[in-house]
Amino acid sequence: MAGKTKEKKIVKTIKIDVDKCNGCRACEVICSAFHASPKYSSNNPARSRIRIIREPLRDIYVPVYAGEYTMAECAGRDKYTIDGKEYDECSFCRASCPSREEFKEPDSGLPLKCDMCEGEDEPLCVKWCLVDALTLEEREEEVEEQEEMEDLELGLESLADKFGIQTMMDTLARMSKDDKSK
Amino acid sequence: MRYAETGFNLEVDLTRGNIEKVATDPRDTALYLGGLGTNAKILWDRVGPEVTPFSPENLLIFSAGLLCGTPATGCNRTILSTISPQTELMAFSMMGGFWAPELKYAGYDKVVLRGKSEKLVYLWIHNDTVEIRDASHLAGKGSVETAEMIRQELKQPKAQVAAIGLAGENRVYYASVEQGRSSASRGGIGAVMGDKRVKAIAVRGTKDINLAKPEEFITLCNDVLAYIKHREDNPIKGVMTILQGLGSPQEMKVHDEKWHTENFMWGNSRTRRKGFWNEEIEKAWTDTLEGSRTRLISCFNCPMKCGATISMPGVPTYMMKCFTKLTYTMAAYSDLDFGLRIAQKATEYGLDGFSTPQVMAFALELLEAGILKPDDFPGLPESNEDRFFYLLDMIVNREGIGDVLAKGTYWAAKEIGNGAEEYAHNTIKKHEQLPLKLSMLNPIYFLMYSVGEKINITQIEGQFPQAPFPKREHREKFCEDWIQVPHEKFKQYFIDWELRGENSIPYYPTVEMTCDIVEWQEMMHYIDDALGQCAGLSSFPLKPPYHIHNYPKFISAGAGIDMDEETLSDAAKRYRTLVRAVNIRRGMRREDDRPPENHWKKRFPELEEKLLDGYYQLKGWNKEGIPAKEALEKMGLGYVAEDFIQRGILTEDETADVQTETQTQ
Numbered sequence: 001m002a003g004k005t006k007e008k009k010i011v012k013t014i015k016i017d018v019d020k021c022n023g024c025r026a027c028e029v030i031c032s033a034f035h036a037s038p039k040y041s042s043n044n045p046a047r048s049r050i051r052i053i054r055e056p057l058r059d060i061y062v063p064v065y066a067g068e069y070t071m072a073e074c075a076g077r078d079k080y081t082i083d084g085k086e087y088d089e090c091s092f093c094r095a096s097c098p099s100r101e102e103f104k105e106p107d108s109g110l111p112l113k114c115d116m117c118e119g120e121d122e123p124l125c126v127k128w129c130l131v132d133a134l135t136l137e138e139r140e141e142e143v144e145e146q147e148e149m150e151d152l153e154l155g156l157e158s159l160a161d162k163f164g165i166q167t168m169m170d171t172l173a174r175m176s177k178d179d180k181s182k
Numbered sequence: 183m184r185y186a187e188t189g190f191n192l193e194v195d196l197t198r199g200n201i202e203k204v205a206t207d208p209r210d211t212a213l214y215l216g217g218l219g220t221n222a223k224i225l226w227d228r229v230g231p232e233v234t235p236f237s238p239e240n241l242l243i244f245s246a247g248l249l250c251g252t253p254a255t256g257c258n259r260t261i262l263s264t265i266s267p268q269t270e271l272m273a274f275s276m277m278g279g280f281w282a283p284e285l286k287y288a289g290y291d292k293v294v295l296r297g298k299s300e301k302l303v304y305l306w307i308h309n310d311t312v313e314i315r316d317a318s319h320l321a322g323k324g325s326v327e328t329a330e331m332i333r334q335e336l337k338q339p340k341a342q343v344a345a346i347g348l349a350g351e352n353r354v355y356y357a358s359v360e361q362g363r364s365s366a367s368r369g370g371i372g373a374v375m376g377d378k379r380v381k382a383i384a385v386r387g388t389k390d391i392n393l394a395k396p397e398e399f400i401t402l403c404n405d406v407l408a409y410i411k412h413r414e415d416n417p418i419k420g421v422m423t424i425l426q427g428l429g430s431p432q433e434m435k436v437h438d439e440k441w442h443t444e445n446f447m448w449g450n451s452r453t454r455r456k457g458f459w460n461e462e463i464e465k466a467w468t469d470t471l472e473g474s475r476t477r478l479i480s481c482f483n484c485p486m487k488c489g490a491t492i493s494m495p496g497v498p499t500y501m502m503k504c505f506t507k508l509t510y511t512m513a514a515y516s517d518l519d520f521g522l523r524i525a526q527k528a529t530e531y532g533l534d535g536f537s538t539p540q541v542m543a544f545a546l547e548l549l550e551a552g553i554l555k556p557d558d559f560p561g562l563p564e565s566n567e568d569r570f571f572y573l574l575d576m577i578v579n580r581e582g583i584g585d586v587l588a589k590g591t592y593w594a595a596k597e598i599g600n601g602a603e604e605y606a607h608n609t610i611k612k613h614e615q616l617p618l619k620l621s622m623l624n625p626i627y628f629l630m631y632s633v634g635e636k637i638n639i640t641q642i643e644g645q646f647p648q649a650p651f652p653k654r655e656h657r658e659k660f661c662e663d664w665i666q667v668p669h670e671k672f673k674q675y676f677i678d679w680e681l682r683g684e685n686s687i688p689y690y691p692t693v694e695m696t697c698d699i700v701e702w703q704e705m706m707h708y709i710d711d712a713l714g715q716c717a718g719l720s721s722f723p724l725k726p727p728y729h730i731h732n733y734p735k736f737i738s739a740g741a742g743i744d745m746d747e748e749t750l751s752d753a754a755k756r757y758r759t760l761v762r763a764v765n766i767r768r769g770m771r772r773e774d775d776r777p778p779e780n781h782w783k784k785r786f787p788e789l790e791e792k793l794l795d796g797y798y799q800l801k802g803w804n805k806e807g808i809p810a811k812e813a814l815e816k817m818g819l820g821y822v823a824e825d826f827i828q829r830g831i832l833t834e835d836e837t838a839d840v841q842t843e844t845q846t847q
Contacts, residue, residue: 040400057330131487
C-alpha cells in the first residue's frame with residue numbers, strides 16, 4: 001500500500017435528503033447495472049452498492065451507500081428515536097459486516113463498496129434520482145492520500161480475514177498450477 | 183441466454199400441491215411479447231369457454247411484463263389474468279408497485295395457478311425455493327396486515343407480497359389483489375384468488391436480469407429520464423391540471439377537485455353537482471389531504487409520485503393511488519375525510535374502488551325506491567356515512583343482502599328483480615364504470631368505452647387530447663413538438679378539430695379518423711401491458727416519454743428480439759385480437775360492445791353503428807365483432823380461425839363482411 005501524504009483533493013460525497021426519497025429504488029437498479037460486467041449487461045438490486053431502507057407504513061425511506069468492509073460486527077447496537085420513530089443503529093450502517101447480508105455479492109458473499117461510479121461525471125444513483133433525494137457534493141479538502149483499494153483487493157482482503165493469508169496464498173498457487181495444466 | 187425475460191414460469195397446481203419450474207418458448211415472446219400477450223395465449227390454449235370463473239380449471243396468472251426488472255424507467259407492472267366472475271370474460275387487471283420486478287429477480291416471468299387448495303395457503307417464492315405454506319392464521323386478515331405478517335414470519339423485510347383481504351376470501355365479485363402501494367382491482371381477480379384459497383404470494387429474488395445490448399438500452403433509459411425532466415418543466419397548457427404532466431393521474435398531489443366533483447356523477451351515478459366546488463370546500467379538502475398525506479410515493483424504478491401514504495388519526499396507515507380518493511366520497515355525497523377513512527377499510531378488505539362505492543349507493547337507492555325493504559338492512563344506521571361503513575361490512579362478510587350485493591350491480595339487480603335492473607345503469611359488459619353522464623356523444627369515447635375489453639376507460643384512453651383546444655393557433659402549437667404520433671395525419675386531425683361548427687363532435691373526428699385515433703390509443707395500452715410499463719409514463723398522458731418510435735428499440739436492445747414499428751404494431755394487434763377471441767369464444771358479441779344506456783344525453787344511433795362498423799372493419803372483424811378467418815390467418819392466428827369454424831362461430835368461407843356490405847351500400 002502507498003505511503004500517506006497530505007494532499008489537496010476533491011472529496012465527493014452523496015448528500016442524502018430522506019424527506020425527498022420516494023422509495024422507488026432506481027438508485028439500486030442503475031448502481032447494479034453500472035457495476036455489472038460487461039457494464040450494464042445485467043442488473044440486480046441485491047448487488048447494488050446503495051440500498052433504500054424502506055418501511056412505507058412507518059414512513060421510513062433512507063438511502064444508504066456502501067462504505068468500508070469490516071471483519072467484525074459491532075459489540076452493541078444502539079437504538080435511536082427520530083421524529084418519534086425508532087431506528088436500529090445497524091440499519092443505517094454503511095459497512096459490509098459479517099452479521100448482515102447488505103453490501104455483499106449475493107453469490108460469493110464478498111463485500112461491495114461504493115466507488116462513486118468512477119469515470120462518470122457523477123455517481124449514477126445521483127443522476128437517476130430525479131426527485132433529488134441524492135445529490136452530489138464536491139468540496140476541496142486536505143486529506144491524507146491513500147491509494148484506493150480496488151474491488152479485487154477489497155475482496156481478497158476479506159477472504160484473507162476469513163481464511164488467513166497463508167491458506168489463501170496456498171490456494172492461489174494451487175489454482176494457478178491447475179490453470180497451467182489445462 | 184434469454185434477455186429481459188427469465189425464460190421460466192412457475193406452474194403451481196394447488197389441488198395436488200405440485201410446483202414446477204417450466205421453460206417457456208422464446209418464439210412465443212417474439213409473437214406475443216410477454217405480460218398480457220403471453221397470458222392471453224395461455225388462457226386461449228388452456229382455459230376453454232366451458233370453464234367457469236370459480237372452477238378449478240380456471241387459471242390465475244400473475245405475470246411480470248417483458249421489460250420488468252430491467253432498468254427501463256417505470257416498468258414495474260404485474261399483469262393478472264383470469265376469467266372474471268363479474269363479466270365471465272377474460273380479466274386482465276394490472277398493478278404497479280414492486281412485485282413484478284422481484285419475481286423476475288427470483289428467476290420467473292409468470293406464476294400460473296391452477297386447481298384449488300383445500301385450505302387457505304400462501305406461496306413463498308425465494309429464488310429457487312418455492313413453497314406452499316399454511317395460511318390459516320391469516321384468514322380474515324387485511325391485505326396490508328397480511329403482507330406485514332408474512333414479512334415478519336419469514337424474517338424477510340424485502341419480500342414483496344401480493345395479498346387478498348376478506349373480500350377475496352369471500353369471493354366478492356369485485357375483490358382486488360393488493361400489493362405495495364398498488365392493486366389489481368378490475369374484474370374481480372381477488373375473488374378468483376380467494377376461490378383458489380390462496381391468501382398471498384410472497385416473493386424475494388436476488389438474481390440478475392440480462393440485457394441483449396446493454397449500452398444501447400441504458401442510452402434509451404437516459405433519454406426517457408431526460409424527457410421526463412423536460413415534461414416536468416413544460417406542463418401542457420390548456421388541459422385540466424391532472425392531465426398537464428406525466429404519471430398516472432396525480433390525484434394524491436392535486437387539491438383542486440373542481441373538475442372531478444362537478445363533472446362526474448355522485449351517488450349511484452345519478453347527480454351532477456354543478457357549482458359544488460367553492461372556497462370553503464376547497465379549504466376543508468385541502469386541509470384533509472395535507473393532514474393525512476404523509477408522503478408522495480412511487481412504484482419500483484419510477485420518479486413519478488402517483489401514490490401517497492395516508493395516516494389519519496385513529497386509522498391504520500395505508501397507501502392510496504389515483505381516483506379512489508373521490509369514489510367513496512362522491513357515492514355517499516360526503517366529504518374527503520370520510521372518503522379517505524372508508525378507503526382504508528376497503529383497502530384492507532381488498533376491494534375495487536370503482537365498483538364498491540357504486541354498489542353501496544345502488545343498494546341505498548333500491549331501499550329508497552322500496553325495491554329493497556328495511557328488513558333487508560337490519561340495524562341500518564341513521565347517518566349516510568355510517569350506512570356506507572355498514573354496507574361495506576355486509577358485502578365483505580356476505581351477510582344478508584350483502585351476499586347478493588357482493589356480485590355487483592348487474593348480477594344483484596337480476597337476483598333482486600322487481601325493477602332493480604333499472605338501477606344497475608352504469609355497467610359495460612356487466613361491470614361498473616366511472617360515473618359519468620355527459621351531454622353530447624363523443625365519438626372517440628363512444629368507441630373506446632364500447633370496444634374496450636379492459637373494462638376501464640382510463641386503460642384505453644390517452645395520447646390524443648380529450649377535447650379540442652378553443653383556438654387553432656393553440657392546436658398548432660400543441661402539434662409542434664408532438665413527436666409521439668405514429669403518423670403525421672393525427673396532427674391534422676387535431677388541428678382541424680373545432681369546439682363548434684362543422685368540425686365538431688359528434689361528426690368530427692369522422693368515423694375513419696375516430697377509428698384511427700382509437701386504434702392508436704388502444705395499441706399503446708396493449709404494448710404497455712405486455713412490457714409491464716406503467717401507462718402513466720406511456721399510454722395514458724399526453725406527450726409521454728415512451729411511444730411507438732422508441733418502444734421497438736427498447737425491445738430490441740432489452741430482449742434481443744428484432745423489432746421495428748411495424749412488427750411491434752403487428753404483435754400488439756395479434757394479442758389484442760387474441761383477447762377478443764377468448765371473449766368471443768365465451769359468447770361476447772357486438773351487442774356487448776356498448777356504453778351504459780344513459781352515458782350521454784344526446785345519442786346518435788346511426789353514427790354509433792357506423793363507428794362500430796368502421797372499427798370492426800379496420801380490425802378485420804365481421805359485423806358481429808368476430809375476427810374473420812382472413813384477418814386471423816394474416817396475423818398468425820390461424821389456430822383461432824380453426825377453433826371458431828369448428829365451433830360454428832365462423833363459417834369456412836366467411837370474410838370480414840363489413841367491408842363488402844359497406845361497399846355495396
